[in-house]
Amino acid sequence: TVKHIGGAMRGAGAEQLSVLVRTTVESKVSRNALRFFYGLGYKLDYELLRVGFAFTFERGARITVAVTSVNKMPKLHATDEAVPVTPGIQLVEVTSPAAADNYTDVVAAISSFCEHLAP
Numbered sequence: 001t002v003k004h005i006g007g008a009m010r011g012a013g014a015e016q017l018s019v020l021v022r023t024t025v026e027s028k029v030s031r032n033a034l035r036f037f038y039g040l041g042y043k044l045d046y047e048l049l050r051v052g053f054a055f056t057f058e059r060g061a062r063i064t065v066a067v068t069s070v071n072k073m074p075k076l077h078a079t080d081e082a083v084p085v086t087p088g089i090q091l092v093e094v095t096s097p098a099a100a101d102n103y104t105d106v107v108a109a110i111s112s113f114c115e116h117l118a119p
Contacts (some may be wrong), residue, residue, distance in 0.1 A: 002027050018111045021103055047073045049082045052090065060109035061102075066093045092117070 006023035008014065014021065029036065034044070052068030068091050071082035094114060098106035 002029050002033060017107050019107050019114075021098070021107070044076065047076060048085070049073055049079055050091075051082075059113055061096045061098070061106045063094060063096045063110060063113055066095070067091070068093075 004025045006025075009017075009021040038044075049071040050068040051071060052066060054064055054066040056062060056064045069089070070085045070091060072085050073079065073082050075081065094110055096106045096110055
């Protein structure tokens with residue numbers, strides 16, 4: 001799966017929200033996705049490997065929580081040799097799909113959940 005994550009929503013309405021609202025587009029690709037990106041002119045400078053887990057639950061909205069650590073790989077595709085970028089620190093992402101007509105409800109659900117997370 002290839003995922004494009006857009007920039008954060010801007011404007012007066014965005015400043016009043018307690019979370020970032022971004023557009024995302026996901027697309028399924030075949031096994032030769034790397035060749036496709038090379039054909040578009042992209043160049044692979046480095047690789048990062050995310051290791052962790054995710055879970056999904058309902059709380060006013062379908063919320064997904066992903067807890068991962070980010071690892072760098074000294075050689076391309078060498079997942080066995082991956083080294084943590086920040087040892088002992090995990091990245092916590094809280095996401096939920098939203099449409100233009102319900103994103104305020106989703107923002108409220110995520111904000112409510114995040115109040116329970118320790119800084």
